[in-house]
Amino acid sequence: MRLTSPSLLALCLATGLMALSGCSSKKDAAHGDAHGGGHGGEHGEVVPATLHHWSYGGKDGPDHWAELGGDNSVCKSGHRQSPIDIAGITKQRSARVVFDYQPSAATIQNNGHTIQVALTDAGGITVDGVPYKLKQFHFHSPSEHAINGHRAVLETHFVHENAKGDLLVIGVLSDIGAADPMLGSLWTYLPTEAGKPVPLADLLINPQDLMPATEDFYVYSGSLTTPPCKEGVTWMVYSSPLSVSVEQADAFERLVGPNSRPIQARNERDFLHVTGS
Ligand SMILES: [Zn+2]
Helix, strand or coil: CCCCCCCHHHHHHHHCCHHHCCCCCCHHHHCCCCCCCCCCHHHCCCCCCCCCCCCCCHHHCHHHHHHHCHHHHHHHHCCCCCCCEECCCCCEEECCEEEEECCECEEEEECCCCEEEEECCCEEEEECCEEEEEEEEEEECCCCCEECCEECCEEEEEEEECCCCCEEEEEEEEEECCCCHHHHHHHCCCCCCCCCCEECCCCCECHHHHCCCCCEEEEEEEECCCCCCCEEEEEEEECCCEEECHHHHHHHHHHCCCCCCCCCCCCCCCCEEEECC
């Protein structure tokens, strides 16, 4: 629990992030992406067969996502896209963030773009009194965000949504090192083929077990990193990485990797270095 001030929302106001929509309440922008944004890929649910195919390379790769039609044009025209390289000096502030996760039943799915774990009731976080419920988490290899130019071997995205439909995604980077015990348990359930979600029969997931013990983040306003690349997503990227073993990283990459969008232009955006108390 962190109870210092100024609050995160106050930070947004103070720094203009609200104008960049990360702290706004753009219901429309956030709607559906955490739970069924059609061909929303790793941020969505099962991909309807009628929607366009996309991938991480070739003619369906990131350079062509905007050509998928519909709302996907923002993948190219947007100015607040993710991921970014979080680099340079920025202001450091405290924030009032309360973590309230709990062990939850879950399903695991290979959706063709990533491995996604959907949680029944894992709790969430509260930012300045606004509760965000954790919907699902999933993985990218290599990491999508970079910190000071460094991309890690793996990045986990914890997708949260508030009552207005605004999305907040927590990013955790992992470098090669010691094996991650929780990931070790989870990886025994890795679906080798793309398909529907499968219940994790004998495993409760506490998302806190897959996050660093620190309370130190970079916060900025960005977008989904998969089509339709919708903006208005608040990103909280842990400043320090976790570790995974070579075997754990390889097991994921063999199934679905590489599955990372290239670094996007930062444009006029600032980021904040936010610490808990
Ligand atoms: Zn993601």
